[in-house]
Structure formats: C-alpha cells, structure tokens
Amino acid sequence: MKVIIIGGVAGGATAAARIRRLDEKAEIVILERSGFVSYANCGLPYYIGGVITDPEELTLQTPQGFWNRFRVDVRVRHEATAIDPAGKQVTVKNLETGEVTVEGYDKLLLAPGAAPTRPPLPGLDSPRLFSLRTVEDTFRIRSFVERNRPKTAVLAGGGFISLEMAENLAEMGVEVTILQRIPQLMNPLDYDMATFLHSHLRRKGMHLRLNTAVAGFRQEGETISALVEGGEAIPADLAILAIGVTPENALAKQAGLALGSRGGIVVNQRMETSVPDIYAVGDAVEIPHLVTGENTLISLAGPANKQGRVAADNICGGDSRYLGAQGSSVVKVCELTVAATGLNEKAAQAAGLSYEKIVLSPLSHAGYYPGGKLMTMKVLYEKGSQRLLGAQIVGHEGVDKRIDVLATAMQAGLPVTALKDLDLAYAPPYASAKDPVNLVGFMAENLEQGVVKQFHWEDVAGLPRDGSVTLLDARTPGEYSGGCAEGFVNVPLDELRDHLGEIAPGKPVYVMCQSGLRSYLACRILAQDGYDCYNFSGGYRFYESVLLDRWTRQNAYPCGVERP
Amino acid sequence: MKVIIIGGVAGGATAAARIRRLDEKAEIVILERSGFVSYANCGLPYYIGGVITDPEELTLQTPQGFWNRFRVDVRVRHEATAIDPAGKQVTVKNLETGEVTVEGYDKLLLAPGAAPTRPPLPGLDSPRLFSLRTVEDTFRIRSFVERNRPKTAVLAGGGFISLEMAENLAEMGVEVTILQRIPQLMNPLDYDMATFLHSHLRRKGMHLRLNTAVAGFRQEGETISALVEGGEAIPADLAILAIGVTPENALAKQAGLALGSRGGIVVNQRMETSVPDIYAVGDAVEIPHLVTGENTLISLAGPANKQGRVAADNICGGDSRYLGAQGSSVVKVCELTVAATGLNEKAAQAAGLSYEKIVLSPLSHAGYYPGGKLMTMKVLYEKGSQRLLGAQIVGHEGVDKRIDVLATAMQAGLPVTALKDLDLAYAPPYASAKDPVNLVGFMAENLEQGVVKQFHWEDVAGLPRDGSVTLLDARTPGEYSGGCAEGFVNVPLDELRDHLGEIAPGKPVYVMCQSGLRSYLACRILAQDGYDCYNFSGGYRFYESVLLDRWTRQNAYPCGVERP
Known part of the structure; x- marks a missing residue:
C-alpha cells in the first residue's frame, strides 16, 4: 500500500506515524510545501518573543528523523498541485528545482491546514506586514524584529494568534495596538467575559481599537500604517495580519471533493471525503460540533491530531470514528x-x-x-x-x-x-x-429548584427607577462607596434582617453584591419574608467590568488613548 | 424547627448555613467542642510552617460572624455528652464553666469528625509529642516550635497530615524522620508510584523509615525518642503522631445509632442515621465508595461539605441524595x-x-x-x-x-x-x-485491540535469562550505559529494522525503553515481523524508581542513612 499525505504538520504527521505503527510495509510519503515537517505551529509566537530560544525546539521531527524512526519519506518544499482521483495520482512540484512529477497512491490523505485569511485589501504586499503560519514566517518576523527593533506594532485581528503575538511583542517592549472589527477580542468568549481580557491588556499598556475594521495598509519609508474604515491611519514599525484562517481547499476543489458551506472539505466520521480512498483531516475539514451537531470549522491542534489517528486507522483497514469537537481552547495572554x-x-x-x-x-x-x-x-x-x-x-x-x-x-x-x-x-x-x-x-x-431567581447585566439599564421596584446593594458601605449601579441602595447583608421593615412590601426586589454570593443570601432572607426577589448574576465586579469597558471604548475614540 | 448540630467544622458549618438559607425561621445551634468554628482544618499544617501567617486566616467564620450572617447560635467549647433520641434531647457540657444543660431538638445533625488514632502505646503523654486536629493543636505545635526551635522531628505515619507536617517542618530547617509501618508512604498510591515520592523526599534530606512500626515514645530531658519494633529508639526534639484517624462514634454509640463494620455511623443517601430525625455527615460516617459500591470511611473535606448540604436539604423537608465518593485526593509535598x-x-x-x-x-x-x-x-x-x-x-x-x-x-x-x-x-x-x-x-x-501487549516491573525478575526469550532495550547507547535491567540487550529503536535478522525467531521478545513509547514502536516493528512481543509498562524510569527504592531500603537499615 502506498499512502501519500499532503501536509506534514499536526494531523498529517500524526497519521504518518500511526500508519507506520499499524503497517510496517506501507510506503508512506509526506508532501510538505514548507521547509519543515511536524513543527510546533502553536509554539511559533513564543519563538518570536524569545520564550522559546532554540529554533530546533520548533520542529518536533526532521525529515531525516522521521525516516529513521518511521521510514516515512518526507519531502519538504514539495507542493501537491493537482489530484487525479480517477487515476489515483498526485502532481507534485519540487519548489527548490521547479521539477514536476506525478506520484501514484493507493490512499491519499489531505492535511493541508488553513491559511491566514487575506481579504483583497490594499497594501498587503508591504515588507513590514506579516502573517504567521509557518516556521519560515516565524523566522522572517523574528529576523525583522532583531534587525529593526520595532517600537510599535499594529495587529489586525483579536484571536489566538494575534493575542499570542501581542503578548510576545509587548514582552519585548513593543507598544502594541490591536484592531478588531467587532466590539471584543477572543470570539470564543462572550462580550461580557471578554471585558476582563480587555481591561487586563489595557492595564498592560496595549491599545485596543475595538469595533474597528482594518481597510488596508500603507507603507511609507519605515512606517507602515493600518488604515481603518473612516480614513484614520494608525502608524507602526511593524504590522501583523491575523484576522482569521481560511481552510486550504484549492486542491480539494480541483479534485472534485465535496466542500461544505464554510468552505471546508466534507468528511464522514471515518475522515473519508466524498471520493473513495481520499481522506482529509485538520483545519481544512468540516467536523460536527458536539453541542449543536452542525458541521463547523475548528482550527485547533487537538482535533487535528485525533483526526489524524482516526484516518490512519481507517487507511490501514480499521474502523475508527471521529465524533466531533466542542471547541475546547485555552490561551495565555500576558x-x-x-x-x-x-x-x-x-x-x-x-x-x-x-x-x-x-x-x-x-x-x-x-x-x-x-x-x-x-x-x-x-x-x-x-x-x-x-x-x-x-x-x-x-x-x-x-x-x-x-x-x-x-x-x-x-x-x-x-x-x-x-x-x-x-x-x-x-x-x-x-x-x-x-x-x-x-x-x-x-x-x-x-x-x-426555584431557590433563587436571577437577573443579568443586560437587564440593569432597563430596571425601573420610579420606585416600582426596590434596588438593593448588599455589600459593605466601604465597597458601595467605591462604585455602585445607578439607583441601587446600600443595605449590607449582615444588617438586612434588621431593616426588613423598611423595604417596600409587594414590590420586586433586585439585589446586587460584589460577586453574587451575599446577594444570594439576601435574596433567601427576602424571599422567605415574602418578597419577589432577584439576584444579580456575577455581582458588581462583573457589572463594573462591562460598564468600564463601554465607558473606555466610548471615551477613548477621540484621542486614541483607551486606558482609563 | 430547632436544629442542633454537633461539630462546627466542614460538614456541620456547611449544613448550618444551608439550613438557614432554606429556612429563615429555624433555630440553629452548633455545639463545637473546640474553641473555633468553621476552621480551615486542611490549612493547619501551613500555619505551623509559616506559609499561612495570620491565625485569623485559619478560621473562616467566628461565632459572632456566623450569628450576624446566618443567625446561627454557635457555642464553642461546648461538648455534647449524651443524646436521648426518645426524648429528642442532647446533654451539653460547657467546657469553660463545667455547667451541664439539656437541649431539646427537632432535628439533630452529627458532624463530630474523626480523631487522630491513638493506639495504646507507651509515652503518648509526652509534652514533646503532638497530634494535629484542631486550631488549638496547631497553636500548641507552633508555639512549641517557636519556643524550642527543634532541629529534628520524628513523624509517625505517612499520610496527608504527616507529609504536610513533614514539608512544613523541613522548610523551617528541621531534619525530619518519617516512620511508616508499611513499605510506602501515601496509601492512596500503589507502592510503585510511591517510590517517586520516596526518592523526592530523600533528595530533600528526609529520612524515611519504611516497614517500621512505631511501638511507643520515650521522653528523656529535652529528647523524645520514637521506639520502633525491634528495640531501636529514634531520638528527636519533637514527635508527631499522625498514623491515621478514627471516626468519633462515642456519642452515636451511646445514642444507639447503627455503626458500620469500620466503626463509622451508618447513613442512607439522605444522610439519615438509623434513628429518626438524627442525621450524620463527614469523617464520622460510612459512605458508599462509587467504584466498589462498598461502604467505606473517607476522611476528606470535599465529601463532608457535600454531605452537609444534602443533610441540610433533607432536614428542611427536601429530598437530596449523596451518592458516595471515590476518594479523589491531592497533596503537595515539597x-x-x-x-x-x-x-x-x-x-x-x-x-x-x-x-x-x-x-x-x-x-x-x-x-x-x-x-x-x-x-x-x-x-x-x-x-x-x-x-x-x-x-x-x-x-x-x-x-x-x-x-x-x-x-x-x-x-x-x-x-x-x-x-x-x-x-x-x-x-x-x-x-x-x-x-x-x-x-x-x-x-x-x-x-x-491487541495492537500491543505489555509486561510490568513485577514480571522482570521472573523473566528467563536462559536465552529462551529475547530481552531488548530500545534506548540510545548513552541511556543504556547509564543503567539497564539485568539481561536486556541494547538495540536502539532507530536501528532495530536493520538488526531484525539478528533477533532469534520464534522466541518471545520483551522490550524496554525509557518511558514506554519507543519500546511500543519497537514492539510494533517486531510484531509485524512475526515476533510475540511485550512492551514494558512505564519504561526504565519506572523500573529504576522501584529498584532504587528497594535497594535504598535494604542498604539503609544497618546505618540508618537512607539517601543513596
């Protein structure tokens, strides 16, 4: 059996090793467009920031090491340019020599990944604008940083890569501005949760330009400016474009594989595409979301690795299933x-x-x-x-x-x-x-069980302030004096029982405290005294985080300084 | 409704607060024998070691604070001395005044905990011998340490409390000897896993006397000696007895509650004892082990807290169930x-x-x-x-x-x-x-799926060394030369394919590497070449840890020095 694997990073490399473990006789070829195989793509920002100091740490395996251990024929700088599913052949271009050859296969695995999204914007060819995907990209940014010692950087995008780059640049003393089209960073979070991240990054001195879509870039001399909608130009010594990733589907399209509505390759639970003997894994495929059941794109290393193992099992005649992912993710930001x-x-x-x-x-x-x-x-x-x-x-x-x-x-x-x-x-x-x-x-x-009812920060503005409901703040006077929600009257929890007579009967009571625990206790006291009572979810610290974020955003725009 | 709770630490204090949240009108009395309520019993060793510096940190709630927030009548230094289930009364002794009163209840909750096990050994009354259970014990040890600056300590027992005390004493510069009746510390571990802990503590300079039961203590002047079976005396400036805990069942016994085979109070899933209107929670009760289904004693704070909440729900007319625990535990040791x-x-x-x-x-x-x-x-x-x-x-x-x-x-x-x-x-x-x-x-x-078969460290000694099986070590020559299991021949994994012809056909092959991964890969190569092959579970690092532990133990005995 001859297996060709297109793409030698997470899913592809995992599959190659697993295929060898299951089939000592298979001929296994990895075609990898970049110069490196099985590299630690999640570690790339940390090499730029100097957290990872040895470039060899970035490559978990070399082609030679892969051959020695697994007898996998890794061909770096080789790009698959076409697939002939009927003839079971792949056209391969050697990017070093330009030579084009045709390689037959019994089983083909596509693990091409996803590329940084590059919308048709002006200025994307500036030498001071970078994207981060490969080891080569990493070395390019790192050497730019070492050579030019940038003092400022503007990053378009607010996801994993942008934030990891922001952290690494900031730790090198670079002043960072992050542009994000929507009102929040980190899409896996809701806006309210993201406000804790926003305030943390602002305290670290980063400039957040939320609700600000990048419209292009313009380089003049040693300055690159990010152009934002409305005409403003944000100048910096260095720019990073990291507004998302797009599944690499060109080969799959050319080969006639079915694509999903999001542009990813359609696969079944066995990681088989719509064409016999062609499998696909990783960022390029659409997989079921375990919660919604809908097909989705999940560009994370964990799922890619698991899919690679499943595909390998099936390529070797087994019957393994990949059921989907739920987007579990974590990121360290400053x-x-x-x-x-x-x-x-x-x-x-x-x-x-x-x-x-x-x-x-x-x-x-x-x-x-x-x-x-x-x-x-x-x-x-x-x-x-x-x-x-x-x-x-x-x-x-x-x-x-x-x-x-x-x-x-x-x-x-x-x-x-x-x-x-x-x-x-x-x-x-x-x-x-x-x-x-x-x-x-x-x-x-x-x-x-109805022991408590709650209300949320979205509800606070709409609460009547006409006396038809009672608004209580159950914190200590000291906490209360440091800031409270409008109209909320301070009755410390431990004094509540002594003041029950003063709370208007028959009217709903809304209670807030710092984190939500004391207001819950207050609600229990009030509810048992006959009040219709609501506990504020998350407490004042949650409410304040949202409020400060909105305030900061509104006030920051005129002068460009967002730190309160 | 009047509820009396005997014991005001984890389970009792949790229950009191929950009862109040569910029933604003209930009269709730906590009888606590010690001088403190709701204290952080898991934090006590860290106060002795100075990690926790403020003694107020140890008490999560004071009686006054409990009253202010929950209207719970906490009576510290009050001991329940008898229960009359028929008359629904508890006899209470005020330990300060000696006054004895009788208190009626509608519902009674027993949360008396477990006491440090004190077998009938000589010398347990020495002023240099301590046990650790209460805040008072903590202050006593702390003030002894501050006053006497002990240079050496001997600890009997190898469980959570002993090891946390060992860590805290060692960090204060005290030379620690741990006596343990069985061949390992930390009973939740198997012996092989415990060897990693043993070697860590030995590297930290602690003396482990395993397989060494304490037979008593003898104080002479400022020296207390732990006496071990065989007659040896191990002198120290300070001794701690922490060989386990025993459920406090005296009151339950007196009241005629059913006890289990391990001496704990029998409860059902509602935390009800065998007697109506008497509930029990915490270290004193027997609960189902979630894995075996057997009743067991689990002296941990997590289960006690959960049980307290369940008991409170049921005391207040609800129907909550506690299904059991599986002994999840963690401890930090140096x-x-x-x-x-x-x-x-x-x-x-x-x-x-x-x-x-x-x-x-x-x-x-x-x-x-x-x-x-x-x-x-x-x-x-x-x-x-x-x-x-x-x-x-x-x-x-x-x-x-x-x-x-x-x-x-x-x-x-x-x-x-x-x-x-x-x-x-x-x-x-x-x-x-x-x-x-x-x-x-x-x-x-x-x-x-039969992709690999394995063998374990217990099997190594029994493997034939007569050539009837092949013993391989798949590590590099450098690793191999640093130590290997007897009779295992070095064939580095990456060279294995080139040496397959030299491995005797038809004989089983046992393969070891450092962690178990390379030997697994070797097994896959060998199995596909027709060999009946076994992978060593855990690798040489696991084997070595067990081996060194045994060697250390055997060689250490004559001279009392266990560090290799």
Missing part, C-alpha cells in the same frame, strides 16, 4: 488565562437554544492559602434538559483545570446539576473543598 | 504533587476486580514550551467492561488538573477508551495537543 469550551451565548442564540447562564468568581484555591487568584466563570446550560452547553473562564492559575473538567463533564453528557456531585481532588494549594465546578452545580440546582 | 482517585491496585485486588493498568510519563505541557515537567501516571480499568477504576499521578504542575479530569470521566461512567476522544483545551503553556488523558485512551485502545 499572565491571563482565557479558556472556553462548547457554546457561548452568541453561539447558543444562533443555534436557537434556550439556555440559562451562571456567572461566578471563585478563587483558584482555598482563600486561606496564599496565592489564590480570582477567576471569572460563565457556564451555559439548556433550559429543561439541563444539558451543559458551554463554559468560559478568564483568570490565572486553575483556569485550564476547570475548563478541562467542564469539557469532560459536558462531553460525557452530565447535566449541569451533576457538577455538584463531582468528587474532585482538594488540598489548599490546588482547590477549595467546594470546587468552582461544584459551585456551578449548586447554583444551577438553586435556579432549577 | 513541590511534588501527589494525587489519586478511585481504586489503586491494592484496592482493586481487595475488591476482587480484574483490571488492566496503564503507566505513562507525559510532560505537563508542550515539550517545546519552557518549564514542562514530567509526571508519572497510572490508570486502572476493568478488563472487559473497560470501566475506569482509578488513577494515581505523581509530578508537579498539571497533576491536579489531570486527576480531576480523570475523576470526572470516571464518575461520569466513561470507558477508558473514551478518554482518547476528550476535547480538552490545548495551548503550549498548559498542555500538549495530545493531552496525557488522551494518551491513556490511546494506550488503552491499543491494549484492547
């Missing part, structure tokens, strides 16, 4: 950890799901043990079924742990209330006896 | 993280379960991102059903995450092979694209 799994509110709404949301801000570990850090968690579940739909967490230590526990519970089909029963490992340096994940279960059970 | 969930081999054997085991040593995060640390993982699953039975991990960063993910998968009922499909969050600082938990799934699938 000491902040941002993680998500499943659907956020935007996605749940788009999927037409009826959901409830829970917001909390637990400590990463026991409060009495030093070093605990607050994290902000938001968990969505489906009304009625109590099915977990998704989670988002922004914080420091312990964020990656909780997102993985929630991802596991979600994928295993646990209802949200089952989270309260999870027997998680506790010791003061690692967690609390009631782990944040347990707390989500407790809170969901309270909501589901 | 920068090492030791974690476990479910059954280890000893427990699986005792439960009569037929299991398969997987050992691996993955990195905490992507190898190319700096700071990744090796961890050693062992996962057990049931043969046939593929049910996850338990996991143990020893390492550094990322250990607590993987144990919680495995605990969640286990509790959700995922079979071991489903671990390969888990969509976990990956970025270089947090994980690898194939997370260690995914790797367990891959390895289990390989075993289950």
Whole structure:
C-alpha cells in the first residue's frame, strides 16, 4: 500500500506515524510545501518573543528523523498541485528545482491546514506586514524584529494568534495596538467575559481599537500604517495580519471533493471525503460540533491530531470514528488565562437554544492559602434538559483545570446539576473543598429548584427607577462607596434582617453584591419574608467590568488613548 | 424547627448555613467542642510552617460572624455528652464553666469528625509529642516550635497530615524522620508510584523509615525518642503522631445509632442515621465508595461539605441524595504533587476486580514550551467492561488538573477508551495537543485491540535469562550505559529494522525503553515481523524508581542513612 499525505504538520504527521505503527510495509510519503515537517505551529509566537530560544525546539521531527524512526519519506518544499482521483495520482512540484512529477497512491490523505485569511485589501504586499503560519514566517518576523527593533506594532485581528503575538511583542517592549472589527477580542468568549481580557491588556499598556475594521495598509519609508474604515491611519514599525484562517481547499476543489458551506472539505466520521480512498483531516475539514451537531470549522491542534489517528486507522483497514469537537481552547495572554469550551451565548442564540447562564468568581484555591487568584466563570446550560452547553473562564492559575473538567463533564453528557456531585481532588494549594465546578452545580440546582431567581447585566439599564421596584446593594458601605449601579441602595447583608421593615412590601426586589454570593443570601432572607426577589448574576465586579469597558471604548475614540 | 448540630467544622458549618438559607425561621445551634468554628482544618499544617501567617486566616467564620450572617447560635467549647433520641434531647457540657444543660431538638445533625488514632502505646503523654486536629493543636505545635526551635522531628505515619507536617517542618530547617509501618508512604498510591515520592523526599534530606512500626515514645530531658519494633529508639526534639484517624462514634454509640463494620455511623443517601430525625455527615460516617459500591470511611473535606448540604436539604423537608465518593485526593509535598482517585491496585485486588493498568510519563505541557515537567501516571480499568477504576499521578504542575479530569470521566461512567476522544483545551503553556488523558485512551485502545501487549516491573525478575526469550532495550547507547535491567540487550529503536535478522525467531521478545513509547514502536516493528512481543509498562524510569527504592531500603537499615 502506498499512502501519500499532503501536509506534514499536526494531523498529517500524526497519521504518518500511526500508519507506520499499524503497517510496517506501507510506503508512506509526506508532501510538505514548507521547509519543515511536524513543527510546533502553536509554539511559533513564543519563538518570536524569545520564550522559546532554540529554533530546533520548533520542529518536533526532521525529515531525516522521521525516516529513521518511521521510514516515512518526507519531502519538504514539495507542493501537491493537482489530484487525479480517477487515476489515483498526485502532481507534485519540487519548489527548490521547479521539477514536476506525478506520484501514484493507493490512499491519499489531505492535511493541508488553513491559511491566514487575506481579504483583497490594499497594501498587503508591504515588507513590514506579516502573517504567521509557518516556521519560515516565524523566522522572517523574528529576523525583522532583531534587525529593526520595532517600537510599535499594529495587529489586525483579536484571536489566538494575534493575542499570542501581542503578548510576545509587548514582552519585548513593543507598544502594541490591536484592531478588531467587532466590539471584543477572543470570539470564543462572550462580550461580557471578554471585558476582563480587555481591561487586563489595557492595564498592560496595549491599545485596543475595538469595533474597528482594518481597510488596508500603507507603507511609507519605515512606517507602515493600518488604515481603518473612516480614513484614520494608525502608524507602526511593524504590522501583523491575523484576522482569521481560511481552510486550504484549492486542491480539494480541483479534485472534485465535496466542500461544505464554510468552505471546508466534507468528511464522514471515518475522515473519508466524498471520493473513495481520499481522506482529509485538520483545519481544512468540516467536523460536527458536539453541542449543536452542525458541521463547523475548528482550527485547533487537538482535533487535528485525533483526526489524524482516526484516518490512519481507517487507511490501514480499521474502523475508527471521529465524533466531533466542542471547541475546547485555552490561551495565555500576558499572565491571563482565557479558556472556553462548547457554546457561548452568541453561539447558543444562533443555534436557537434556550439556555440559562451562571456567572461566578471563585478563587483558584482555598482563600486561606496564599496565592489564590480570582477567576471569572460563565457556564451555559439548556433550559429543561439541563444539558451543559458551554463554559468560559478568564483568570490565572486553575483556569485550564476547570475548563478541562467542564469539557469532560459536558462531553460525557452530565447535566449541569451533576457538577455538584463531582468528587474532585482538594488540598489548599490546588482547590477549595467546594470546587468552582461544584459551585456551578449548586447554583444551577438553586435556579432549577426555584431557590433563587436571577437577573443579568443586560437587564440593569432597563430596571425601573420610579420606585416600582426596590434596588438593593448588599455589600459593605466601604465597597458601595467605591462604585455602585445607578439607583441601587446600600443595605449590607449582615444588617438586612434588621431593616426588613423598611423595604417596600409587594414590590420586586433586585439585589446586587460584589460577586453574587451575599446577594444570594439576601435574596433567601427576602424571599422567605415574602418578597419577589432577584439576584444579580456575577455581582458588581462583573457589572463594573462591562460598564468600564463601554465607558473606555466610548471615551477613548477621540484621542486614541483607551486606558482609563 | 430547632436544629442542633454537633461539630462546627466542614460538614456541620456547611449544613448550618444551608439550613438557614432554606429556612429563615429555624433555630440553629452548633455545639463545637473546640474553641473555633468553621476552621480551615486542611490549612493547619501551613500555619505551623509559616506559609499561612495570620491565625485569623485559619478560621473562616467566628461565632459572632456566623450569628450576624446566618443567625446561627454557635457555642464553642461546648461538648455534647449524651443524646436521648426518645426524648429528642442532647446533654451539653460547657467546657469553660463545667455547667451541664439539656437541649431539646427537632432535628439533630452529627458532624463530630474523626480523631487522630491513638493506639495504646507507651509515652503518648509526652509534652514533646503532638497530634494535629484542631486550631488549638496547631497553636500548641507552633508555639512549641517557636519556643524550642527543634532541629529534628520524628513523624509517625505517612499520610496527608504527616507529609504536610513533614514539608512544613523541613522548610523551617528541621531534619525530619518519617516512620511508616508499611513499605510506602501515601496509601492512596500503589507502592510503585510511591517510590517517586520516596526518592523526592530523600533528595530533600528526609529520612524515611519504611516497614517500621512505631511501638511507643520515650521522653528523656529535652529528647523524645520514637521506639520502633525491634528495640531501636529514634531520638528527636519533637514527635508527631499522625498514623491515621478514627471516626468519633462515642456519642452515636451511646445514642444507639447503627455503626458500620469500620466503626463509622451508618447513613442512607439522605444522610439519615438509623434513628429518626438524627442525621450524620463527614469523617464520622460510612459512605458508599462509587467504584466498589462498598461502604467505606473517607476522611476528606470535599465529601463532608457535600454531605452537609444534602443533610441540610433533607432536614428542611427536601429530598437530596449523596451518592458516595471515590476518594479523589491531592497533596503537595515539597513541590511534588501527589494525587489519586478511585481504586489503586491494592484496592482493586481487595475488591476482587480484574483490571488492566496503564503507566505513562507525559510532560505537563508542550515539550517545546519552557518549564514542562514530567509526571508519572497510572490508570486502572476493568478488563472487559473497560470501566475506569482509578488513577494515581505523581509530578508537579498539571497533576491536579489531570486527576480531576480523570475523576470526572470516571464518575461520569466513561470507558477508558473514551478518554482518547476528550476535547480538552490545548495551548503550549498548559498542555500538549495530545493531552496525557488522551494518551491513556490511546494506550488503552491499543491494549484492547491487541495492537500491543505489555509486561510490568513485577514480571522482570521472573523473566528467563536462559536465552529462551529475547530481552531488548530500545534506548540510545548513552541511556543504556547509564543503567539497564539485568539481561536486556541494547538495540536502539532507530536501528532495530536493520538488526531484525539478528533477533532469534520464534522466541518471545520483551522490550524496554525509557518511558514506554519507543519500546511500543519497537514492539510494533517486531510484531509485524512475526515476533510475540511485550512492551514494558512505564519504561526504565519506572523500573529504576522501584529498584532504587528497594535497594535504598535494604542498604539503609544497618546505618540508618537512607539517601543513596
């Protein structure tokens, strides 16, 4: 059996190694357009920033190493230019010599990945504008930075690569401006959760230009300017275009493979395309989203690796299935950890799901043990079924742990209330006896059993301030004086019982505190005294984060300085 | 409704707060024998070591604070001395005044906890011998340490409290000797996993006296000696007795409550005892082990807190259920993280379960991102059903995450092979694209599908060295020369294909490498060439750890120095 694999990074390299483990006799050829195979594409920004210092660390395997260990014939700088599915042949161009050959196959695996999206904008050919995909791109940016010592950089895009680049450039002392078309960074987050990231980056001195689409670039001398809609030009020494990725589907198209509505290659659970003996994996394929069941593009290394293994099994005559992904992701941005799994509110709404949301801000570990850090968690579940739909967490230590526990519970089909029963490992340096994940279960059970009702930050502006409802702030006077939501009257929780007589009977009561715990306790006191009572989800710290973000955004535009 | 709660720490305090949230009118009394309520019992060793510096951090709530917030009448230094279930009364002794009163109840909750086990040994009354349970014990040890500046300490016991005390004493410069009756520390681990902990502590300069039961203590002047069976006396400035805990069942016994075979109070899923209107939670009760279904004692804060909430719900007329625990635990010992969930081999054997085991040593995060640390993982699953039975991990960063993910998968009922499909969050600082938990799934699938067979360290000594089997070491010559298992011949993996002709046909081949990956690849090459082939589980690093531990133990005894 002869197998040709087009693309030798995550999915392709994994498949090659697995095929060899299953079939010592197969002839395996990897065609890789770039000069490197099996490289650590998620590590590239960290080489630019000097976190990873040895360029050899970026390449997990060399062609020679791959041959020695797996007898895989890796041909770097070789581009597949056409596929003939009927003749089972691939046309290959040697990018070093220009030589074109034709290579037959029994099985073909497409793992071409996704390319940085390049819309038809002016100035994309500027030598000071870079995209980041390959090891070559990395070396190019790194050598530009070493040679030119840029003081400023403008980054178009607010996703993983842009933010990892922003962090690495900022740590080298570069002043960073991030342009983002929509009002928030990091699409896996909802806007409210993203505000914690925004304020963190602003505190680090980054300039966020949200709601600002890039319209092109213009280089004049040693300055490249990002042009934004409206005519403004943002000058910098260096520009990065990282507004997203587009599946590489040109070969698949040419070969007549079925493509999905998002431009990705259509595959079944066996990672087979619409054409016999052609498989596809990785960023170029559309896979089922485990929560919605809809086909989607998920450009992440974890799914690509798993798909590569499944394709290899099937290429070797097995029957393995890839069921889909739920978009579990995490990213480090300037000491902040941002993680998500499943659907956020935007996605749940788009999927037409009826959901409830829970917001909390637990400590990463026991409060009495030093070093605990607050994290902000938001968990969505489906009304009625109590099915977990998704989670988002922004914080420091312990964020990656909780997102993985929630991802596991979600994928295993646990209802949200089952989270309260999870027997998680506790010791003061690692967690609390009631782990944040347990707390989500407790809170969901309270909501589901009607022990408490809640309201959200979107509701605050619309609450009547005409006396027809009571607005309470259950924090201490000191906390309250530092800032409160308009119209909310301070009655500290511990004094509430003594002031019940002063709260207008028969009117709904809306209660806020700092994180949502004391206001919940207040609601329980009030509800048992006959009040129709609502607890503010996430507390004032959540409300304030959204409010400050909006304020900063509105005030920052005229002068370009967004730091409050 | 009047509720009396006996014991105001984890389960009791949680229940009190929850009862108040559900019933604003209930009269709630907590009787707490010690002088403190709702204290952080898991934090006590860290106060002694100075990691927690403010004694107020140890008490999450004061009686006054509890009253202000929850209207709970906390009576510290009050001991319940008798229960009259028929008359629904508790006899209470005020330990300050000696006054004895009788208090009626509608509902009674027992949360008395477990006391440090004190077998009838000589010398337990020495003023230089301490146990650690309460805040008072903590202050006593702390003030002893401050006053006497001990240079040496001997700790009897090798569990959580002993090891946390050992860490905290060692960090203060105290030379620590740990006596443990059985051949290993940390019973939640199997012996082989514990050897990584042993060597770590020995490198830190601690003296481990394993297989050494304490027979008593003897104080002479300012020296206390631990007496061990055989007559040896181990002198120190300070001794700690922490050989385990025993459920506090005296009151329950007196009240005629049913006790289990392990001496714990029998409860149903509603946390009801055998006597109407008496509930019990925490370290004093027997609960079902989620894996075996057998009743067991689990002295951990997580289960106690969850039980307290369930009992409160039911006391207030609800219907909540506590289904059991699986013993998920984690402990920090001198920068090492030791974690476990479910059954280890000893427990699986005792439960009569037929299991398969997987050992691996993955990195905490992507190898190319700096700071990744090796961890050693062992996962057990049931043969046939593929049910996850338990996991143990020893390492550094990322250990607590993987144990919680495995605990969640286990509790959700995922079979071991489903671990390969888990969509976990990956970025270089947090994980690898194939997370260690995914790797367990891959390895289990390989075993289950017969892609590879394995052998274990227990099998190595019994392998014939008469030429009837072939023993291969697939590491590099450099690794091999640093130490190898007896009789294993070095054929580096990358040269194996060129030497296949030299391997005796028809004879079984046993292959070892450093971690188990290269030997797996070698097995695949050999198996496809017709050999009956076995991969060594865990690699030479696992084998070496066990071997060194045994060697150290045997050689250390004569001179008392255990560091190799």
